[in-house]
Amino acid sequence: MTDSAIAASAEATSVNRSYWRRNQRKLAPWLFLAPGIAMFLLYVIYPIVESMWLSFYDWDGLGAKAWIGLENYRELFDDDAFYTSLKNNILWLVLYMLAVPAGLFIALFLNQTVRGIRIYKSLFFFPFVISQVVVGLIFSWFYAPNFGLFYHLIEWLTGTGVAVLADDRYVTYGIIAAGLWPQIAYCMILYLTGLNNVSPDQIEAARLDGAKGWRMLWFVIVPQLRPATFIAVVVTVIGALRSFDLVSIMTDGGPYGSSRVLSFYMYEQALSEYGYRMGYGAAIAVVLFAIMMVFISGFIWKMVRDEQGG
Amino acid sequence: MFPKPIEKTAPPIQVLYKVALPVALVLWLLPLLGVAMTSLKPSSDLAAGNYFGPPSYLAFSNYLDVFRNSPIASYILNSFKVTIPTVIGAVALSCLSGFALAVYRFRSNLLVFFMFVAGNFVPFQILMVPVRDLTVQTGLYNTITGLALFHIAFQSGFCTLFMRNFIRGLPFELIESARVEGVSEFKIFWYIVLPLMRPALAALSVLIFTFIWNDYFWATVLTTSAETQPVTAGLYSLNGQWIAQWQLVSAGSIVAAMPPVLMFFLMQRHFIAGLTLGATKG
Structure with a gap:
């Protein structure tokens, strides 16, 4: 070179x-x-894109895909099981929101500095750490007819026991209660952290102005807990709409499909012994996705505003 | 502090509070305590209808039975094999992407950031069919690798959100002054930012460990056999085999719940710091 x-x-x-x-x-x-x-x-x-596209096809997951246009959606809107699932999803969403105030009240109860309070706080938080599969099994045992604690409690109160998970009137409530247990723990820990950062000056000032009890809580404390409330609401809404594990573990959608939610129904249609209806499953997933997108866009919108503001 | 510190209230209220605490705790954990007790009951107790009383003797043999007569040990091993690589992978990926989104200003920064955030919230079912299909086509269906790869990808959404917000809180002047000195961007990442991220790494690792250990949905979608299934999916099938043997179901549940519980108690500070990130700012 x-x-x-x-x-x-x-x-x-x-x-x-x-x-x-x-x-x-x-x-x-x-x-x-x-x-x-x-x-x-x-x-x-x-x-996500592929699921939307698949929802216009009839497909068993293996063979050729057949374009059927909106047929899956048409079938869906005539499907009683779909409406049962949708109704249960709304029930989940509404009742799950109880986790937010319940978490706040437990946090207020525990927000003290007595001896050993740290251990109490961690033990109250405990249910959140356990897998939902285990929570489901624990509550199945709790509700079990003839020997479950809850069954006996109801029997003792009313004279006849109720087999919660085998009764289509109560089954969804029973599963939601199981789901609330860890969710309340989650909201509680968010609020405990939030309460740590509430400004003592403002509380003192409000005390001097004569505020106490509920008024203090509502007008002074809750506004300062807004970041914690926002996260608690986000995780609770997402958690409610994602509910799958507990339904699968506790009832497998039964009795007679009465405890299905959209996420579970989708799985059942797409992958279970009832057959591989991938296209129909995808259509259910798209509906669930659309419902969630309403909430997700709201959350994102607020987060974007916060980003640009600060 | 709100509510009023209990030390400043009347003595009867103080006593009441100290009694109420343990009572509330027992009620709160009642289902769990029941299961813990059941797991130590000999099957003869259950057969004789002793559901609520204390066990007639402590049957630790239930735990032995669970390990001896079911593949739970291999389920647990599988859970570790899925969880540990996922923690490493997702945390590593999100260190990089979180750093990029926190430190650089470029036009699509917020767009990319909110892609990660939004993706983290979508329902799993909208991903299910294509992800399963992709995993089948790449020959990774019913393998631990296939499950871990998906978890890494999905968790990188939450992890990126977390890391980006954490790095945002670091003193930016450090990076500025390093740039003035002519330090390259990669060295800034490796020698300046990464060492400061230790608390975030710890918090995120504990959280992701728990999330992945407790995952049930993807375990049932992407794995099918006892050789590959993690303990959540395994417990579901064992529950089918152990019909009415609640002492075994209980012992199995407790065994399956142990690793994340231990993780939580050992790393409590990090765990809660991770979970509540953002609950205070604003």
């Missing part, structure tokens, strides 16, 4: 390097983001 070639290549690398130098700040974020975005696109974003 001649001297001039060496010089040229040295120049080329220095041009290269300076290109990197000059644009480092522009390129670096994309290099850092590349692996995360790639995985997320492949496993989350693309599947």
Whole structure:
């Protein structure tokens, strides 16, 4: 290699390097983001689009897909099981919201500095750490006819026991109660942290103004807990609409499909022994996704505003 | 502090509070205590109708039976095999993406950020059919790798949100002054930011460990056999086999719940710091 070639290549690398130098700040974020975005696109974003597309097909998961247009949706809107699931989803959503005030009250109850309170706080939080499968089994035992604690309690109160999980009038309430147990614990821990950061000056000032009890709570404390409330509402709404584990463990959708929710019904249609109806399942998932998107957009909208504000 | 500190109230209220605390706790944990007690009852107690009284003797043999007569040990091993790589993978990916979104200003920054946030909230069912299909096509169906890969990808949404907000709270001047010195962006990440992220790494690892350990839905969608299923899915099938043997169901449940519970008690501070990130700001 001649001297001039060496010089040229040295120049080329220095041009290269300076290109990197000059644009480092522009390129670096994309290099850092590349692996995360790639995985997320492949496993989350693309599947969402594909599910929407699949919902226009009749497909058993193996053979050829047949385009049927809106047929899946038409069938869905005539499907009683779909309406049962939808109704149960609304019930979940409404009753699950009880976790937010319940969590706040337990947090207020525990927000003291007596000896051993830290252990009490962690033990109250305990249900959240346990898997929903285990929570489901625990509550199945709790409700079990003839020997469950709850069954006996009802028998003792009213004279006749109720087999909660076998009775289509009560089954969804029974499962929601099981779901509330960890969810209340979650909201409680959010509020305990929030209460730690409530400004003592404002409380003192409000006390001097004569505020106490409920008025103090509502007008002074709750407004300061807004960040905690926001997160508690988000996780509770998402948790309610994602409910699947407990239904699957405790009743498998029964009796006679009366405790199904959309997430469970979708799974049942797409993957269970009743047959592989992937297209129909995808249509159910799209409906659930649309319901959740209403909430997700609301949350995102608030978060974007907070971002731009601060 | 609200409510009023209990030390400042009348003595009867103080006593009442100290009695109410343990009573409330027992009521709150009643279902769990019942199961813990059942797991130690000999089957003869249950057959004789002793459901509520204390066990006639402590039958630790239930736990032995669970391990001896069911594949629960291998289920638990599978759970670890899925959970540990997921924690490492998701945390590593989100360190990178969280750093990018926290430190650099570029036009699509918020767009990418909210893609991660929104993706983290979607219902699993909208992903189910395509993800299962993808896993089947890549030959990873019913393997631990297939399950872990999905978890890594999905959890990177939440983790990125977490890391980005954490890095935002770090002193930005450190990065600025390093840039003035001519330190490259990768060195800034590796030598300046990463060491400061230790608390976030700990908090996130504990949280993700618990989330993944407790996952049931994806375990049933992506794995089918006892050789690959994690303990949540395993417990479901064991529950089918152990009909009416509540002492075994209870012991199995407690065994399955143990690892995240231990993790929580050992790393409590980090766990709660992670879970409540954002509950105070604003």
